[in-house]
Amino acid sequence: MDAHLGTGADRRTRGEGAGSARRGAPDAVNPGARAAFLVSGDGRRFFYFRKSDGRFAERTLHGREHVIRDLTVATTGEEWPSVSYDGGFVVTKTSAPGLGALLDLRKGRSLPLPGKTDTWNFAGFSPDGARLLMQGEDGRMTVFDRGLRTRLRSKTRLWATALANDHVTAAEPVGSWPKSRTLRLVDLRTGKASRTVTVRLPRGRRIDDLDFDKAGHLVVRSKTETGVTVYRVSKTTGVVTRVRSLVRPDAKIWVLPGDDAYEPWTEKK
Helix, strand or coil: CEEEEECCCCCEEEEECHHHHHHCCCCCCCCCCCCCEEECCCCCEEEEECCCCCEEEEEECCCCCEEEEEEEHHHCCCEEEEECCCCCEEEEEECCCCEEEEEECCCCEECCCCCCCCCCEEEEECCCCCEEEEECCCCCEEEEECCCCEEEECCCCCCCCEECCCCCEEEEEECCCCCCCEEEEEECCCCEECCCEECCCCCCCCCCEEEECCCCCEEEEEECCCEEEEEEECCCCCCEEEEEEEECCCCCEEECCCCCCCCCCCECC
16 A cells, blocks of 8 residues: 655655554554554654654654654554654554654653543644643643643633643634534634634535644645645635645545545545
């Protein structure tokens, strides 16, 4: 199986897919499941399970491979890794309530879950990679630094899926997923939400992925018949500006920088 890495509208790089790692590890928890292959949001770091021993590894395109010993291919189907924009932090979500591993790759250490509960729900990283947005057992969103020290705790139980670089402004799609075309902003300091804004996407399009860029703009990725289009969205009017469109290659698996373990466009239907 080939994994194709979309790094721009006119540039795609072919890499070894997670399927080959999967075939090298018959003792996986869920044999036959597709193993994760991830690319950091800046497009510089690649994450995959090694064929030789099933260990999770990270490398740059022309750099050395670094093994992340806390994760193995045996977790496939039970844990799903997410990486920060710079590729310096890894969080795994689990099939059970709570999180698995929290790994600061810059410092080479595994961090324990914060507080006295293990039922944290991971929402995402800020674009600068300096903060993690998580939801606690009481339903409130909490912003942590990379040392998992609490920096901000929301006063309400409003959910959010994206955190801006001011580490205060968050956003979430509104409506029934995966057909949402509306969103709202949440001020985590005050706990107040903005009015709902309809994203002016072309007919038939929806919010498949919502995030902030480093400049603080709202960014939506939307699946199309031929691939994916990235839009910048006005926070007040919902008017969209097309940033780029990517055409899907003829491949079973397609991985874009910043993708989680699975996106609507990952597998060819």
